[in-house]
Amino acid sequence: MLSQTQWDERKALYYVCLNCENILILGDFNHELKLGSPLESFMLQSFDTRLFSPRESTTNARTTVDGVFGRLEDYNVEVFIYESYASHYKPLVIRVHEL
Incomplete structure (x- = not known):
């Protein structure tokens, strides 16, 4: 069961996604x-x-989460994975x- 906060976040996401032309x-x-x-x-x-992001591992545990x-109608979106040595x-x- 969703908490009130989770429910409010989900409703906000639906509202934004369904009422905005361009969204990330x-x-x-x-x-x-x-x-x-x-x-x-x-x-x-x-x-x-x-999905704009690559289907490559985004964690040191080799998961893609x-x-x-x-x-985005009039835009080109590029997503790159940056190698970080300070984070998992x-x-x-x-x-x-x-x-």
């Missing part, structure tokens, strides 16, 4: 983002967003520019 959603999703992942299908079907989803996670670098 990024974070540690705690779901493997390998090819054909259920999370990727959910994000596409629910919010019409696609960090991702960038989005829907590898930061994602995002570059967005107009077409």
Whole structure:
């Protein structure tokens, strides 16, 4: 069962995703983002967003849990994995520019 805070966050996400033309959603999703992942299908079907981040490991444990989803009509989005020596996670670098 979701807490009130989790429910409020989920409602806010739905509102923003359904009412904004251009959107980026990024974070540690705690779901493997390998090819054909259920999370990727959910994000596409629910919010019409696609995965921009690479399907490479984003942690030292070789998991791919960090991702960038989005829907940007007139922009090119590039996401790179930055090698960090100070963290278990590898930061994602995002570059967005107009077409």
